[in-house]
Amino acid sequence: MTPPSITVYERDANVVPAGREGYTISLAGHDETGGLYAARDLGILDDVMKHAVQSFGNKFEFTMWNSSWSELLTQKHEPAPGLPASGIRIARKKLRQVLTDVVGRERVIWNTTCVDAERLHNGRMLVKLSGSHLSENDSTAECDLLIIADGASSKLRASLRPNDTLQYTGIMQKGGLAIFPNGIPKPVDEKWGLIVSSGKGVACFLSPYDETSVSWGLSYRAPTIEEPLRISSIEEAQSVIEESKELGKEFVEPFQSILDATDPKSVSRLAARDKQPFSHDLSLGPAIFIGDSNHAITPFSGYGASLAMKDGWDLATHLCGSQSLEEAVKAYDATSIPRATKMLKESRQRIDMSHVTGL
Structure with a gap:
């Protein structure tokens, strides 16, 4: 069987831009829904593990402290069978590299953004592209199957599913x-958490983030987006x-x-937003949404990259493994939607627990 011809359009530059390299993400390995499982199946587990900032070989630990740094709780998981760790923290840019x-x-x-898409009369998808290096003749592309992974603020979801x-x-x-040339202060040098x-x-x-830097995110309740x-x-x-x-x-x-x-160039402000997953409607065309473009999840879940x-x-x-695109998409939805729904619920619960007010 002839393998498909695949082209990936990436919004960012080959060199990771400032403001997007300064944080780590979690890849879980305590059950089959985790990112380390996917890395193993993809054959890149060893490469991913080489770049782990923290690796929880015997157990995955998420620590919660009070304002005086006394431990309130530690969430622990054992590694799933066949995996070397129950979870890792990895720099986003290193995972992208692998x-x-x-x-x-x-x-x-x-440096190419997919800004719009539509189904053609021949059943294929037409994608509109944006980038300063593109000529007028390069501003669109046709494909038999469009896989959309352009994040929580997906431009293609806004085009194809404007109400979602x-x-x-x-x-x-x-x-x-924050940068510490002489080493990260305790207890963050050995633990991560909230x-x-x-x-x-x-x-x-x-x-x-590495041996001399630590990423931080201060969160608080606000009635409207600032x-x-x-x-x-x-x-x-x-x-x-x-x-x-x-x-x-x-x-x-x-x-x-x-x-x-803290390095001022790394400072960010964000609104924590999420979105429930959806089943695909191929009447819109052969387009499939994965990751945050389908089921946006807040950073409080620690599970977005794994999903x-x-x-x-x-x-x-x-x-x-399917006989048709319809069959494949139906099976994919049956797998991905319950998984994402569960993590979205847990994310909201973690938000409530972390930002409780009053007694």
Whole structure:
């Protein structure tokens, strides 16, 4: 059988842009829904493990501290059979590197955004492209199957499913990457997790990024989305850091030192939003949504990357093992939707637990 011809259009540049490299993500390995399972099936598990910032070989531990850094709870999982760890933290840019290397960088068209799509009379999909390097003749592409993985704010979902939008969870988050040339302060040098305030609705996620830096995200309840979300200057970034110091004034050291050590170029502001998964309607054309483009999930789940990787593997498996696209998509939906629904529910529960107010 002749393998399909695959082209990947990637919005970002070949070199990871500033503002998107300064955080780590979780890949779970304590059951078959985790990203490490997908990495194993893809044959890239060893390469992924080489880049792990933290690897929980015997157990996966998520720590929750109070404002004085006393441990409130530790969530533990054993590694699933056949996996070397129950979970890892990995820099986003390193995971992207491993995935693009295995796909083949020659298949990736960088700095190119898919902005619109429509079904043609011949049953194929026409995709409209945007990029400063594209000529008028290169501004569209046709394909037999369009697999959409353009994130929570998917432009193609907005085109094909305009009423399927993100829902604001009532939580805002400010974050950044703190640099410590002489080493990360304790206890973040060895653990990752969440500091929570005593009933004031404020929490801070912390995780080592490498040996000398730590990513942080201070989250709090806000009735509406705070604008603007995009940080456009060093002065604005410094203002966000100062606001975070005030919001987290209850947290003792090393919290304030982490904020003081933050690189202003890494500072971000985001609104935590999510979206329920949906079943596919092929009357819109041969287009399949995977990852956050289908079921957006907040960072509080720690499971977005795992879901996306499992979606990709499961979709490929069903496409290769089915007699028709309709059969493959039906099987894919039956696998991916319950998995995403479960994690969305757990994400909302974690938000409620982390940002409790009052007694």
